[in-house]
Amino acid sequence: MRVNPGLAGVTVADTMISMIDGVQGKIIIRGYDIQKLAVHHTFEEVVYLLWKGSLPSNQELAKWKIRFKPNRIPEEIITIIQSLSVDVDMMSVLRTCISALGDQEVSFTQGVRLFYFMSSVTAFRYRYLHQLPMIQPREDLSFVENLLYMVHGKEPSLVHRKALESYLILACEHGFNASTFTARVVASTEADLTSAIVAALGALKGRLHGGAPSEVDDMLEKIGLVEEAESWMRNHLENGEKLMGFGHRIYQTVDPRAEALREVLQLEAGEEPWFQMAIEVEKKALALLKEVKPHRQIHTNVEFYTAAVLKAVQLPKELYTPIFAVTRTAGWVAHIFEQRENNRIIRPSASYIGPR
Ligand code: ACO
DSSP states (O other), X not given: OOOOGGGTTOOOOOOSXXXXXXXXXXXXXXXXXXXXXXXXXXXXXXXXXXXXXXOOOHHHHHHHHHHTOOOOOOHHHHHHHHHSOTTSOHHHHHHHHHHTTOOOOOOHHHHHHHHHHHHHHHHHHHHHHTTOOOOOOOTXXXXXXXXXXXXXXXXXXXXXXHHHHHHXXXXXXXSSOHHHHHHHHHHHTTOOHHHHHHHHHHHHHSTTTTTHHHHHHHHHHHHOSHHHHHHHHHHHHHTTOOOTTBOOSSOSSOOHHHHHHHHHHHHHHTTOHHHHHHHHHHHHHHHHHHHHOTTSXXXXXXXXXHHHHHHHTTOOGGGHHHHHHHHHHHHHHHHHHHHHHTOOOOOOOOOOOSOO
8 A cells, every 4th residue: 555644646636626736836716816816806706706616796796795794703702712811822712712603504604704703703812912902893894904903903004905915815725735625524524614614723723834924933033133044044954943934745836825925025015124134034045945955846935925924914923823714714615615515525544554
């Protein structure tokens, strides 16, 4: 029996949702280039595309926006947010609150509810920990505007809204990554939507997946000065550690999302010293990885610039992974629908090597 550690190179399903071309560095979502979607469309439109298979007409979009109106989260969830110990990290708070929703059927309505639920829980908990009043979402704001409004307590600038919207679109779907696969495995057992999302959140939390952006920030902080970057990173690699924000299972070239986010930042924060530093550290890291791992093609991944974009829109580090979870919910729900449409329980095999 041939074993593929980490399921590398194993194809487990046909999908109509997205195509990741790791050689050309392209992501196609239901026939559309993700970089174009990020420039020309809103988050609400891209969610429609992901779930329904085509971009909405003007009429369909008007109806969809009504469906996307914010919902207030129940009092008992607010009680949970306030009663969990201050040591409990944001992703655990999110996971706990979603679990508390109980079984939810797989439907578009529940999917949309989850976006607001997740962003409200994240913003409420953040403000609660900082002794700030919780802010409910407003009906006159878009989803992205509400996300920033609920955290900061003021309406975002157009530049911040555009920057965050581009990030949310670029990160909302990415094929059979670890968390999406997890969601599909749970959906394949015919468990409910909540269970599949809670499981996906658990997979996303890890530092090799959605936990990477805050670690990129930590790395840049520890490096401190560009002049120190090379020796710090060399030392780090010699200790058997990885450089966060680099490497990817699928890409043999630069992750197109990283390039797109770098462009967003150039407009948003081109002059900021921390952005200049990130660019310099990236160059040095790529040169070093080429020298230390000449047998591997290691490039910048989306997480390297995710940290920078979220910092540019003034979101705090502890919200990086929860906000990734908010947007990736779009992809998870699309995959849960697809799994349900033509379901067969996902149940691979293992090769036993213990005593008989
Ligand atoms: N720094 C240093 N070396 C690396 C890195 C890195 N960031 N990434 C891969 N390598 C090296 C490994 O040491 C290994 O070298 P070897 O052949 O000498 O043993 C080789 O490249 C292959 O690495 P694997 O970890 O086996 O690759 P895999 O496909 O299993 O893992 C992963 C991909 C998890 C993304 C990995 O590159 C990594 O850990 N990167 C850092 C964490 C990170 O940025 N994660 C975010 C990914 S994007 C996302 O989830 C949205």
